[in-house]
Amino acid sequence: MSNHPTPAPLLDYVTSCALPTPWAQFTLHAFVEHATGKEHLVMALGDIGNGEPVLARVHSECLTGDVLFSQRCDCGAQLEGALKRIAAEGRGALLYLRQEGRGIGLINKMRAYRLQEAGVDTVEANLQLGFHADARNYELCLPMLEQFGIRQVKLMTNNPRKIDALTRLGIEVTERVPLLVNRNAFNNSYLDTKQAKLGHMMGTPVAAVAEDGQL
Incomplete structure (x- = not known):
């Protein structure tokens, strides 16, 4: 019998x-x-x-992009694009995490803007x-995916940090599905910065951007 206490759960499943x-x-x-006390969501289809790899998206809340149609980022378009792909496949899950502004909150995100x-x-x-x-x-x-018995995912992301995070948690990422959407005049620099400084796999060379001082 182990003397180590069972870790407290990070969250509770409430309803559907x-x-x-x-x-x-x-x-x-x-x-x-x-x-x-934050509420997090899973949209499942x-x-x-059933044990097969699940087409999945881990999406962090972006009120400005997801709800207010901001063109400063690609978040709203990624949310819509992921749901469309899941619908087309007829099976998948989108995890919606309440981590506004890469985790700094809405007001601080506005200050960053x-x-x-x-x-x-x-x-x-x-x-x-x-x-x-x-x-x-x-x-x-991890507990959100475990709730549904998901151990393998085909992850819709451009962010290698998400792949690494899920892998460390014991979730197998069997495939990365690129989600390149809504590059426009307002978010060009934002997307180039994600590639150059955060390692996002955007498929666009940005070597000249740093020289122009636009990062």
């Missing part, structure tokens, strides 16, 4: 409901995080617990505000 969307009728599952308007890039703005370049934590993904 049907969620019709323009692309498919998903099942929306709700979780509550113990440490913060089809039989995701002001700094960006003064000429700094997204990474430097976070650092000037006293935060990490990316303060998100993906530990919640």
Whole structure:
């Protein structure tokens, strides 16, 4: 018999409901995080617990992009694109984590926007505000995926940190599915910075961008 106490759960599964969307009728599952009281969600479609790799997206909340249609980022377009791909496949899961602004919160994200308007890039703005370049934590993904018996995913992401995080948690990423959407005049520098400073796999060379001082 082990003398080590069982670790406290990070969150609780609460309830579920049907969620019709323009692309498919998903099942929306709700979780509550113990440490913060934040509500996190999983949008599921089809039989995701049959042991086969699941087309999945780990999406961090972005009120400005997801809800207010901001063109400063690609978040809203990635959310829509991921749901469309899951609907087309007929099976998949989208984890919606309440980690606004790469984990710094909505108000601080707006402060970072002001700094960006003064000429700094997204990474430097976070650092000037006293935060990490990316303060998100993906530990919640494990109990959320375990709730449905998911151990293997085909992950829709451009971010290698998400792949590494899930792998460290014991989730096998069998495939990376690129999600390159909505590059525009307002977010070119933002996307180039994600590639140059955070290692995102954007498929666009940015060597000349740093020389122009646009990061």
